[in-house]
Amino acid sequence: MLEWISYHRADIAAVLILVLAAVFLWSVYYGMRTSRLRDKEQVFGDPERTSGGWYWAVCGLTTILLVWFYFSWGLARAYFPTAANELCQVAKVHEAMSPIVARLPIGSRYFKSTDLVVRNSEQLEVIEADLPEGVFTPAQTRDLRQIMVETRELIAVYSDPARVDGAVHRQLANIVGTLQDLTVRVQGGVDNLRPALRPSSAALAQTPWGVGDEEIPNLPMTARGVLFDAVAQDVAAVSEDFLTLRNMPPEAARLIAQIRGDIDRIKAEIEADTAASAEITEARGNYVKAVERIFRRLDDGTIFPANILNEVNEAVAVMLDEVARAKGSLRVVDALFMPGFGVVKTRTICIEQGSSRWLPKPTDVVAKLSLLANPNIEEGGGFKGTRLLWVKWLAIADVVGFFIPDGVVDVLPGGYGTHDASGGFVPTYKDRLLALAQGEVNLGHVPMLDGHIWDSLFRVLVALFFGVLLGVPLGIYMGVSRFFKSFFDPMIELYRPVPPLAWAPLILTIFGIQDDGKIFLLFMVAFAIMVISARTGASGTQISKIRASHSLGASNGQILRHVILPNALPEILTGVRIAIGVCWGTLVAAEMLAGTTGVGFIENVARTVSDYELIWVTILIMGLLGLLFDLFMRKLISILIPWRGKG
Amino acid sequence: MTKFRKFLASTVAGVAVLGVAQTAQAIDEVNVAFFLEWPTPNQIAKVDKIYDEALGVKVNWTNFGSGVDMAEAQVAGDIDIAYSQGAAPFVNAIRQGKPIRMVGVAVVYEANDCFVRNDLGITSANASELEGKTVAVPFNTMADYAFRAQMTALDVDVSTMTLVDQDPADGAVSLADKSVDMVCLYGADSAAKAGEVGTQIMTAEQKMKADIGSFDVISVTEKFATEHPELVRAFLKVTDEANKNWRGTDEQFRKVAQDAGIDVQIAKDQMATFSFPTAEEQLSTYFVKGGEAEKLAEILGAVFEDSNSSNYAGSFDAVIDGSFLK
Numbered sequence: 001m002l003e004w005i006s007y008h009r010a011d012i013a014a015v016l017i018l019v020l021a022a023v024f025l026w027s028v029y030y031g032m033r034t035s036r037l038r039d040k041e042q043v044f045g046d047p048e049r050t051s052g053g054w055y056w057a058v059c060g061l062t063t064i065l066l067v068w069f070y071f072s073w074g075l076a077r078a079y080f081p082t083a084a085n086e087l088c089q090v091a092k093v094h095e096a097m098s099p100i101v102a103r104l105p106i107g108s109r110y111f112k113s114t115d116l117v118v119r120n121s122e123q124l125e126v127i128e129a130d131l132p133e134g135v136f137t138p139a140q141t142r143d144l145r146q147i148m149v150e151t152r153e154l155i156a157v158y159s160d161p162a163r164v165d166g167a168v169h170r171q172l173a174n175i176v177g178t179l180q181d182l183t184v185r186v187q188g189g190v191d192n193l194r195p196a197l198r199p200s201s202a203a204l205a206q207t208p209w210g211v212g213d214e215e216i217p218n219l220p221m222t223a224r225g226v227l228f229d230a231v232a233q234d235v236a237a238v239s240e241d242f243l244t245l246r247n248m249p250p251e252a253a254r255l256i257a258q259i260r261g262d263i264d265r266i267k268a269e270i271e272a273d274t275a276a277s278a279e280i281t282e283a284r285g286n287y288v289k290a291v292e293r294i295f296r297r298l299d300d301g302t303i304f305p306a307n308i309l310n311e312v313n314e315a316v317a318v319m320l321d322e323v324a325r326a327k328g329s330l331r332v333v334d335a336l337f338m339p340g341f342g343v344v345k346t347r348t349i350c351i352e353q354g355s356s357r358w359l360p361k362p363t364d365v366v367a368k369l370s371l372l373a374n375p376n377i378e379e380g381g382g383f384k385g386t387r388l389l390w391v392k393w394l395a396i397a398d399v400v401g402f403f404i405p406d407g408v409v410d411v412l413p414g415g416y417g418t419h420d421a422s423g424g425f426v427p428t429y430k431d432r433l434l435a436l437a438q439g440e441v442n443l444g445h446v447p448m449l450d451g452h453i454w455d456s457l458f459r460v461l462v463a464l465f466f467g468v469l470l471g472v473p474l475g476i477y478m479g480v481s482r483f484f485k486s487f488f489d490p491m492i493e494l495y496r497p498v499p500p501l502a503w504a505p506l507i508l509t510i511f512g513i514q515d516d517g518k519i520f521l522l523f524m525v526a527f528a529i530m531v532i533s534a535r536t537g538a539s540g541t542q543i544s545k546i547r548a549s550h551s552l553g554a555s556n557g558q559i560l561r562h563v564i565l566p567n568a569l570p571e572i573l574t575g576v577r578i579a580i581g582v583c584w585g586t587l588v589a590a591e592m593l594a595g596t597t598g599v600g601f602i603e604n605v606a607r608t609v610s611d612y613e614l615i616w617v618t619i620l621i622m623g624l625l626g627l628l629f630d631l632f633m634r635k636l637i638s639i640l641i642p643w644r645g646k647g
Numbered sequence: 648m649t650k651f652r653k654f655l656a657s658t659v660a661g662v663a664v665l666g667v668a669q670t671a672q673a674i675d676e677v678n679v680a681f682f683l684e685w686p687t688p689n690q691i692a693k694v695d696k697i698y699d700e701a702l703g704v705k706v707n708w709t710n711f712g713s714g715v716d717m718a719e720a721q722v723a724g725d726i727d728i729a730y731s732q733g734a735a736p737f738v739n740a741i742r743q744g745k746p747i748r749m750v751g752v753a754v755v756y757e758a759n760d761c762f763v764r765n766d767l768g769i770t771s772a773n774a775s776e777l778e779g780k781t782v783a784v785p786f787n788t789m790a791d792y793a794f795r796a797q798m799t800a801l802d803v804d805v806s807t808m809t810l811v812d813q814d815p816a817d818g819a820v821s822l823a824d825k826s827v828d829m830v831c832l833y834g835a836d837s838a839a840k841a842g843e844v845g846t847q848i849m850t851a852e853q854k855m856k857a858d859i860g861s862f863d864v865i866s867v868t869e870k871f872a873t874e875h876p877e878l879v880r881a882f883l884k885v886t887d888e889a890n891k892n893w894r895g896t897d898e899q900f901r902k903v904a905q906d907a908g909i910d911v912q913i914a915k916d917q918m919a920t921f922s923f924p925t926a927e928e929q930l931s932t933y934f935v936k937g938g939e940a941e942k943l944a945e946i947l948g949a950v951f952e953d954s955n956s957s958n959y960a961g962s963f964d965a966v967i968d969g970s971f972l973k
Contacts, residue, residue: 346746
């Protein structure tokens with residue numbers, strides 16, 4: 001069942017998107033109609049104006065989902081399931097063409113030959129101006145200048161169309177001819193295909209876009225794809241021809257041999273000149289090397305006269321235009337539904353090059369989540385051997401063992417058992433007690449939550465619990481007592497602005513790698529927020545209320561409990577809400593310390609392999625848990641302080 | 648209502664921009680990624696601007712914290728060549744379908760070490776006692792690979808251990824605090840700290856005997872390799888020359904150490920364990936079919952198999968390309 005859903009995820013997405021669009025339109029319509037009615041009864045600024053409005057929540061949610069579908073290319077995959085495969089074949093053509101295009105104005109404004117000529121001429125000038133005085137002998141200086149003159153001449157020879165070899169002309173004409181043939185083939189379209197070029201059975205057996213290990217199926221699955229795939233292979237051959245083509249007129253070959261000879265001769269002279277100081281020899285060597293480097297960039301015949309490449313440039317331009325035309329409806333899909341650079345072919349596979357590279361499709365995220373949520377670890381569920389969220393049987397003995405320190409048994413009289421002469425072992429009472437203290441007896445089991453989510457939740461909840469337990473009383477006392485305020489104020493204000501991550505290295509060495517360190521880190525965050533909010537709440541109590549209760553005979557304790565605490569409660573509960581949010585934010589950092597389990601741990605590991613699907617799953621989990629907490633807090637607020645916003 | 652419509656329009660426009668960032672750029676400079684605190688002979692060529700001269704364009708060097716970040720920057724189009732990217736992040740990037748290609752071997756070095764706490768008295772002779780122990784290891788790095796390879800060589804069942812994902816510096820602290828029993832890490836500083844309280848589970852000779860080594864790669868983006876093969880070739884040539892010109896003189900060490908941002912002594916110690924294969928050696932042992940590069944890639948691929956994020960199907964030989972060294 002799950003596999004069926006996974007295989008047909010694109011179809012499911014197609015239905016889902018329609019439903020989402022319908023709900024979106026309906027919510028906008030309904031929302032606008034309702035607000036038109038309401039506008040008349042409520043003035044601006046009336047808090048009642050923000051109550052209700054669930055339809056706008058629906059509208060917001062559907063908007064997020066639709067935007068997500070769009071930018072993750074989920075829309076494209078749902079309604080054009082074969083588009084990526086076809087565009088992959090087009091990408092193959094572009095990939096095969098890229099070495100040619102990179103050398104022509106069509107791809108890079110200038111001919112690569114032009115670039116080389118300009119760049120090397122400039123550097124020749126620089127190096128000529130840099131010729132050091134008094135380093136070389138006059139004869140060598142003359143020779144070096146001669147080499148530079150010859151190098152310039154070499155560039156001129158390369159650039160002269162009249163000198164280009166007939167064979168090169170013929171090969172270029174060949175390349176142009178092949179490109180034109182290919183253009184005609186593309187023009188002819190799918191109908192021109194021989195039956196032998198129908199999609200192969202291996203291609204048709206590929207899993208659809210986004211289902212298998214390979215994101216986009218590589219082999220052409222449609223007739224149009226087969227055409228492009230075949231063209232790409234021919235273009236690759238043309239590319240190879242073009243790349244191996246060399247412009248080496250006899251005059252250039254002669255110049256190259258001469259320059260090489262000159263350089264070698266000067267090098268030999270420098271080496272032979274033992275009378276020169278080491279410094280001079282080094283300076284000479286470096287300069288000659290620099291001259292040689294420029295020469296080395298010119299000795300391979302990759303510079304062509306500009307006008308003989310014009311035809312190739314034109315043929316490529318025409319062909320690429322034709323390929324663009326042959327894409328037909330794919331062009332629209334590419335431009336409208338695949339934000340970014342479309343499908344790009346890398347060495348072995350096709351990838352989505354756009355926002356979908358880092359934003360996985362909603363359906364894929366759900367698929368990943370269900371894979372993680374699978375409690376059966378043997379089947380590949382969970383993450384790194386721990387389930388996402390499940391129930392386990394917790395041995396009561398473990399809890400008992402946790403609370404009884406082993407050392408208690410050590411101080412009791414008597415000794416531990418030893419093995420006897422016959423190789424047996426009879427435990428003494430101390431051995432039995434030790435087993436209890438270490439949780440190695442059977443006291444029955446209780447069900448307990450388990451897994452990454454629970455571990456994270458547990459850490460946040462415990463930290464929050466202690467934060468509230470200690471922070472609220474302290475905050476309230478700081479709000480009513482001069483001693484508490486002045487004594488604790490500097491401490492709290494000093495540590496509060498420090499980002500939690502800054503504590504991390506200390507926490508690690510103080511608490512070790514267990515939960516206590518992570519909880520303490522979160523606790524520090526929660527504690528500061530709780531103190532501040534409780535203090536603000538307590539000190540904000542209206543003095544008239546306190547005076548009134550005083551005159552009615554209330555004791556200090558009664559004032560604290562019945563006047564100040566209820567007054568501070570709105571601030572405290574807002575503080576809890578903020579603390580929850582910040583705790584979730586700090587969790588990733590806390591679980592980075594020494595990761596074994598937890599949602600933040602999953603995120604940290606996913607980051608090291610740039611597994612975006614996994615990263616989004618963790619973001620989603622954290623967002624949803626935060627949302628659940630917040631909804632719970634809102635409910636709590638409406639029960640505990642129903643008067644809020646009404647005074 | 649017009650306000651709402653305006654808001655809607657600007658939101659849509661803003662979101663649309665997100666999708667089409669990134670621009671094409673003309674090649675008047677080459678961007679290279681490298682590591683600080685990782686001394687290599689080619690830093691002399693880097694400091695002396697020999698790369699700039701040989702490539703004929705400006706070469707920008709950007710330092711990175713990890714090989715994973717290098718691969719990210721390559722995909723984003725900010726980096727053309729990654730020098731000394733770990734084999735592990737390279738293989739992971741390939742498994743993610745990232746368009747990069749290995750064109751050379753930067754550094755060959757001893758596999759990272761695993762240190763066992765001294766008070767446990769565990770050595771390679773009784774390594775099976777490691778089962779059930781807690782191990783700190785930075786996940787999905789070369790240290791992770793070294794850990795798994797050594798445990799396999801020592802016949803220790805990794806699935807019985809509690810693995811903790813920790814950075815090398817944190818791992819060394821945890822070992823000293825006795826929070827973990829063994830730590831596997833990289834980096835000279837952290838290794839020295841771990842060495843104070845622990846001992847390597849396998850010696851250099853044992854690792855060599857078990858054929859556990861590792862190397863860093865030189866990788867380039869597909870786009871750069873197809874469009875500017877001559878620059879790739881020139882880069883590798885300068886690197887090769889720098890390696891061959893390495894004499895280990897004090898002057899050379901000083902230059903490299905200064906560029907790497909470390910002490911001369913640390914550079915000396917570190918480079919003593921490195922080797923830099925020549926282009927010919929790389930071609931004959933690393934880039935042949937079924938050679939060292941492919942072998943390590945396949946092993947790494949298997950090590951990281953359980954991170955279940957493979958976008959890549961097939962063998963690695965398509966992305967290991969020695970043709971630029973010729």
